[in-house]
Amino acid sequence: MTDRKPTADLDELTVDLDLAHVFHSWSAQGGGRTPFVLAGGLGSRVWDHSGTTYLDFSSQLVNLNIGHQHPAVVRAIVEQAGLLATVAPATANLTRGQAASRIVARAPDGFHKVFFTNGGADANENAIRLARLHTGRDKILSTYRSYHGNTGAAIVATGDWRRVPNEFARGHAHFFGPYLYRSDFWATTPEQECERALRHLERVIVSEGPSGIAAVLLETIPGTAGVLLPPPGYLPGVRALCDRYGILLILDEVMAGFGRTGSWLALDLYDVVPDLITFAKGVNSGYVPAGGVIIPDSIANDFDTTVFPGGLTYSGHPLAMAAIVAALDAMESEGIVDNAARIGRDVLAPGLAELAERHPIIGEVRGVGVFWALELVADRATREPVGAGVMAKIKAELLARGLLPFIAENRIHVVPPCVVTDAEAAEALSIYDEVLSLL
Structure with missing residues (x-):
């Protein structure tokens, strides 16, 4: 004390x-x-x-x-506040660049860019925007047992009760993910749950019209919904369905990422590489609000000559970035x-x-x-x-x-x-x- x-x-x-x-x-x-x-x-x-x-x-x-x-994170925030407490997002800032480089170092190969947000909700919001712009499609599929945040599209992508009074965003549909203990598919083994959940998802994709679906948005491990570990083969199976129908896969690592699962990212536990990764929470433990989208070259390159129509006043805020650098460095060294x-x-x-x-x-x-x-x-x-x-x-x-x-x-x-x-x-x-x- x-x-x-x-x-x-x-x-x-x-x-x-x-x-x-x-x-x-x-x-x-x-x-x-x-x-x-x-x-x-x-x-x-x-x-x-x-x-x-x-x-x-x-x-x-x-x-x-x-x-x-944590003393290293507190010290980094204090030192950054004494140097430069805030800066416009269009400005290049060393601390922001260092934070981004440390984040992409933990991502799969081919991910080299980070779009910084103020938290997990707007990270998912902008991942949805990126998916729609990249594919030219509109619809987002997500599970009923999920929470993706409380901004316009993120709350409608959410599956739980909080979505219902907030359904103002367009182009969302939901499906049931695997949950063997309370199986929606009458499964009795993880193998059955995986197979039947994937079959259900494919039926939803086909019924909703694959040519109009931009992305499937999943929490790698649904957290608020109950820490629902996907059965073996499920996430690779979703990846295969997305590839079959030309749909992007967004993995929401907001709660599960940066150490929570005993790995740097929860996706490290599964044989899957998504098209976009969202993060927040554990990246700096919320000492200063921060989140973001980790973007692969295949999507980032879309905006080499085309303006990305999104931005936030506090994107990559220096105090948050200093907290990220210090937190990730301490997590590694300790x-x-x-x-x-x-x-x-x-x-x-x-x-x-x-x-x-x-x-x-x-x-x-x-x-x-x-x-x-x-x-x-x-x-x-x-x-x-x-x-x-x-x-x-x-x-x-x-x-x-x-x-x-x-x-x-x-x-x-x-x-x-x-x-x-x-x-x-x-x-x-x-x-x-x-x-x-x-x-």
């Missing part, structure tokens, strides 16, 4: 100001809401003004891959991506499996790296999800024991920072065990 003296008065002031003046996303604004206060953090822990400390197993919105207040892989393999995988053996409420455990979900059910035989009341109790009990969780529908997402230690992971597993024992 900092040297500031703990005081509950600041917590009360924070809540009062928030309730009076802050309009929150995805929330009803009244109804006795009590905002959760955070005042500081370090590594995998956060605290409020009173000094109450929590182990952060949410990574905020699954973006804090490098942990809270072995942070390797740590995420090891923690997932040696601590979380066996620990969560052991929890599932002891607690019938856990229907399925799935994940990789520091990207896991516990799907909770009222009955393992029927796989009926537990209700909102149960999840609210779980959240309250976890917080009471000093663990900050990520709760979504009937799931606990186990998503600590990539810098999490063995001891912190063991501590979280013990807290999960204690709370699940109450149910």
